Amino acid sequence: MLAVVFLLTFVSLSSAATHSLQYLYSASSGIPGLPEYISVGEVDGVVISYYDSNIKREVSRQSWMAENLDEEYWISETELDKYHEVIFKENINILRKRFNQDNGIAVFQKMYGCQWDDETNATDSFEAFGYNGEDFMSLDPKNMTWIASIQQAENTAYRWNRMEKSLPHRKAYFQKDCADWLKKYVSFVSKQMSMKVPPEVFLGLSHPWTYRQHICVLCHATGFYPKEVNITWKRDGVELQDGVNMGETLPNGDGTFQKRATMTVSPEERWKHQYSCEVTHKSGKPIVLDHEEDHLSIIEVV
Missing domain, CATH: 3.30.500.10 (MHC class I-like antigen recognition-like)
Known part of the structure; x- marks a missing residue:
C-alpha cells in the first residue's frame, strides 16, 4: 500500500x-x-x-x-x-x-x-x-x-x-x-544490538522450467546487522560481473537486514567451473558457499 x-x-x-x-x-x-x-x-x-x-x-x-x-x-x-x-x-x-x-x-x-x-x-x-x-x-x-x-x-x-x-x-x-x-x-x-549480528547465507536454485536456457542460482544473506554487506559470485576463484544481478539491502522489520545476489549460467557451463558465493560482513570472517547440490535449496526465483 x-x-x-x-x-x-x-x-x-x-x-x-x-x-x-x-x-x-x-x-x-x-x-x-x-x-x-x-x-x-x-x-x-x-x-x-x-x-x-x-x-x-x-x-x-x-x-x-x-x-x-x-x-x-x-x-x-x-x-x-x-x-x-x-x-x-x-x-x-x-x-x-x-x-x-x-x-x-x-x-x-x-x-x-x-x-x-x-x-x-x-x-x-x-x-x-x-x-x-x-x-x-x-x-x-x-x-x-x-x-x-x-x-x-x-x-x-x-x-x-x-x-x-x-x-x-x-x-x-x-x-x-x-x-x-x-x-x-x-x-x-x-x-x-550492541553486538554485530552475522548473516545467515543460503543458496537457492530456480526450478529448471523458469529459465529454459539458463539456470538462476540465488545467494541470499539475511538476519545481519549492521546493514553493510558485500556479496560476490566467483567462478574458479575469480569474481564474476556478467550474469550477476545484485539486489538492494532491505530491512527485515526486526532491526536486521537482508540482501540477495543472483547468478545466471547455462546448464552446459554450470558444471565446467567451480562457482561459489562469498558474503563479507564486519561481524566476522567471510562466509563462502560452493555451488554444490548439498548447499542448494529449491527456491522459485521470480
Whole structure:
C-alpha cells in the first residue's frame, strides 16, 4: 500500500557509515480503501512510527522506540499528525483547483529528513513536495530557499521564501535538530544490538522450467546487522560481473537486514567451473558457499 502512496524518491548515500532519518506524509482523495492521510517515520529504511486518519494516533513500529520514548512523546507526535492531516487535506482541494481537476484521484505528498555520517560527522538534509507522482517543489536546506519544480508551484515557492526568513526554528531543525534526533535513534538501535549480528547465507536454485536456457542460482544473506554487506559470485576463484544481478539491502522489520545476489549460467557451463558465493560482513570472517547440490535449496526465483 505504501509503495503506491509514496511516489517521491531520494538518492541515499552509499557510505558504509551513513544513517538516514526521513518522514513521509501523504494525503489522498479518490482511492477506495486507503486512509486519506498517512504519516510514516523511517530510520535507515526501517519503519519506526506510523499514523493514519483511521487510527488517529501515532504508534511505534519498533520495540526500541517504545522502550526509549515516553507517552508524552507519542501524544505530542499524534497532535502534530492531526494538525498535518487537516492542512494536507485542505491542500488537496487547493491543488485540485490549481490543476483544474474537478474529481478523480489526487495525492499530495511530503518527504523530509536528514542523513548523518557517523565517521566524518557530516550531515545533510532535505524536504520536498510532490503532487500526483510528480515533483512539486523542494527546499535548498543550505540557503533555506524553496525551488519550484513546475509552474503551478511558483507562487507557493515565492510566498514561502518570504515567510521562511521569519521561521528560524526550521533552519535550526534542518541544520542541527534533525541530525540530533537521528543520532539519538541510532543510539537506541545500538543499545539493542550492541553486538554485530552475522548473516545467515543460503543458496537457492530456480526450478529448471523458469529459465529454459539458463539456470538462476540465488545467494541470499539475511538476519545481519549492521546493514553493510558485500556479496560476490566467483567462478574458479575469480569474481564474476556478467550474469550477476545484485539486489538492494532491505530491512527485515526486526532491526536486521537482508540482501540477495543472483547468478545466471547455462546448464552446459554450470558444471565446467567451480562457482561459489562469498558474503563479507564486519561481524566476522567471510562466509563462502560452493555451488554444490548439498548447499542448494529449491527456491522459485521470480
